[in-house]
Amino acid sequence: MKLGYTILYVPDVAASLDFCERAFGLRRRFLHESGTYGELDTGGTTLAFADHALGEANFTGGHVAAHSSPRPLGFEIGLVTDDVAAAHQAALQAGATEMAAPKTKPWGQTVSYVRCPDGLLVELCTQVAG
Numbered sequence: 001m002k003l004g005y006t007i008l009y010v011p012d013v014a015a016s017l018d019f020c021e022r023a024f025g026l027r028r029r030f031l032h033e034s035g036t037y038g039e040l041d042t043g044g045t046t047l048a049f050a051d052h053a054l055g056e057a058n059f060t061g062g063h064v065a066a067h068s069s070p071r072p073l074g075f076e077i078g079l080v081t082d083d084v085a086a087a088h089q090a091a092l093q094a095g096a097t098e099m100a101a102p103k104t105k106p107w108g109q110t111v112s113y114v115r116c117p118d119g120l121l122v123e124l125c126t127q128v129a130g
Contacts, residue, residue, distance in 0.1 A: 005046035006077060009055035010118040011067060013038045016049040019116055023094035024079055066119025076121040084110040087124045
């Protein structure tokens with residue numbers, strides 16, 4: 001078993017892809033012609049976005065829309081970078097909300113947190129040493 005992809009249900013797939021391109025420098029791999037599903041090229045694991053209507057079709061009981069939740073969901077993705085401060089600033093300039101400014105942890109890793117307009121919580125971090 002291996003992690004193949006992570007999907008976030010969002011109100012506007014193209015807008016989420018565009019934001020991630022501008023905020024994090026990620027490259028769009030695919031946007032379905034319907035506009036209801038898209039993927040970013042993030043390395044070994046795909047970050048994907050799907051329209052809320054697809055989520056409703058998949059889950060008869062519905063789902064929590066991350067963008068309308070007043071607090072971030074108990075889930076994050078981590079993007080590794082050599083320059084957390086610059087990545088954090090770029091995300092804020094693109095429209096992210098700061099959740100925690102860059103901070104060096106006791107184990108030497110620099111970490112910050114931003115929340116994307118679609119509700120996705122992103123940890124920006126340096127590689128963990130060792």
